[in-house]
Amino acid sequence: MPSLSDQPLIHHLQQFEFKTLPEVPDSHAWPVVNDHPHGDDAVPVIDLACPDAARLIGQACEEWGAFQITGHGVPVDLLDRLEAQTRRLFSLPTGQKLKAARSPGGVTGYGVANISAFFSKLFWSEGFTIVGSPHDEARKLWPDDSAEFCGAIEEYTSWMKPLGCRLMLLMVASLGVSAGDIDWPVPSKETTHEAALPVIQLNSYPACPDPDRAMGLAEHTDSSLFTILYQGNVRGLQLLHGNHPTGRARWVTVPPVAGALVVNVGDLSHILSNGRFQSVTHRAIVNRTQTRISVAYFYGPPAHFKISPIEKLMGPQQGPAYRAVTWPEYLTLKRRLYNQALASIRLPTEGEESRTNTSEMITAAYTRRHEEAKV
Ligand SMILES: C=C1C[C@]23C[C@@]1(O)CC[C@H]2[C@@]12CCC[C@@](C)(C(=O)O1)[C@H]2[C@@H]3C(=O)O
Ligand SMILES: O=C(O)CCC(=O)C(=O)O
Ligand SMILES: [Fe+2]
Numbered sequence: 001m002p003s004l005s006d007q008p009l010i011h012h013l014q015q016f017e018f019k020t021l022p023e024v025p026d027s028h029a030w031p032v033v034n035d036h037p038h039g040d041d042a043v044p045v046i047d048l049a050c051p052d053a054a055r056l057i058g059q060a061c062e063e064w065g066a067f068q069i070t071g072h073g074v075p076v077d078l079l080d081r082l083e084a085q086t087r088r089l090f091s092l093p094t095g096q097k098l099k100a101a102r103s104p105g106g107v108t109g110y111g112v113a114n115i116s117a118f119f120s121k122l123f124w125s126e127g128f129t130i131v132g133s134p135h136d137e138a139r140k141l142w143p144d145d146s147a148e149f150c151g152a153i154e155e156y157t158s159w160m161k162p163l164g165c166r167l168m169l170l171m172v173a174s175l176g177v178s179a180g181d182i183d184w185p186v187p188s189k190e191t192t193h194e195a196a197l198p199v200i201q202l203n204s205y206p207a208c209p210d211p212d213r214a215m216g217l218a219e220h221t222d223s224s225l226f227t228i229l230y231q232g233n234v235r236g237l238q239l240l241h242g243n244h245p246t247g248r249a250r251w252v253t254v255p256p257v258a259g260a261l262v263v264n265v266g267d268l269s270h271i272l273s274n275g276r277f278q279s280v281t282h283r284a285i286v287n288r289t290q291t292r293i294s295v296a297y298f299y300g301p302p303a304h305f306k307i308s309p310i311e312k313l314m315g316p317q318q319g320p321a322y323r324a325v326t327w328p329e330y331l332t333l334k335r336r337l338y339n340q341a342l343a344s345i346r347l348p349t350e351g352e353e354s355r356t357n358t359s360e361m362i363t364a365a366y367t368r369r370h371e372e373a374k375v
Helices: 053-063 076-090 094-100 114-118 135-141 147-174 267-272 327-344 350-374
Strands: 045-047 066-070 109-111 126-131 199-205 217-220 226-230 237-241 250-253 261-265 282-284 292-299
Touching: 045 053, 053 066, 053 147, 076 126, 076 147, 076 199, 076 226, 076 292, 094 109, 094 126, 094 135, 114 217, 114 327, 135 147, 147 199, 147 226, 147 292, 267 327
Parallel strands: 045 066
Antiparallel strands: 066 261, 109 126, 126 199, 199 292, 217 282, 226 261, 226 292, 237 250, 237 282
């Protein structure tokens, strides 16, 4: 796996003139993108108004690490405005977008996804990251005309915060744990608005002359507790689903459902649930005719809060599978290690621990005998 330091700065500064490209340049040409068998099994669609929602969500988190939600209450006209403003942003001239370019090592603004640094080929996409208030970044793009964009983002955020809390409570309930049983400040009425700073990622995947050789966003898991994704009505999101009779993981497309939002379980929920919930591996592919946009809202804990496996989920046979981490600590690991971040905080199981000790003892005994033989 290439490391960040191997990568040229071009990843941060590249120009995105996708529309003018008659073919996929070598810099963006991946070997074969659609190389996996595609499943026809479908990610669950769950109506939040359904009395059985917690159980269905728990099942989806375990089997898929993802689900779509309806009955979430977010007004359709707000989703339309959010989409229109996102398209307006990415339609700006490149020079204008680069005024808000993310600095190397920075988090907010216009640029490519962090994980791009781990690949030798570039993604067929552009992104814009907002942490907290959108005003500072938006002013760089539209010095006198950022009100409509900021209005849409802020209104959307005001729906995402309580929706995120509601989903978190349903996920925790599905584990048979009550909110009071865990350290995590499952937001009560008082704490709801003291949660983490909202992080929103706007993505644009321009139409592509050779979609089978271009990658919108390469496979990854999100670091968050979960991500609420608006994907409009253009297909492109794919999940890696392992529960197939053939035993082989398959890429499954998440079909756009009008008014629905996708929920992707992130690494922090995998840690919190001591491995019961999967953090779903997903990617975005591109198509020949339509520019696709998506808006990801990353739901995470407040920065200082340590996420660790819920104690009630552990028994005499099952200790914690991961050490405690804060979200910022984990984001740093993800930036450095990409898909090895989870493994880097995994704790050895009892068996593994005793095997390590045994192998250390054998090595020590061998070395001792070897040294004795030399004397
Ligand atoms: C909070 C965040 C999650 C994210 C890194 C970020 O600081 C903002 C961008 C996010 C994103 C979007 C595309 C995929 C991803 C892995 C990446 O490279 O940037 C995620 C990051 C993440 O979940 O770790
Ligand atoms: O565009 C999509 O469907 C996926 C976006 C995504 O995975 C992300 O922003 O983390
Ligand atoms: Fe993602």
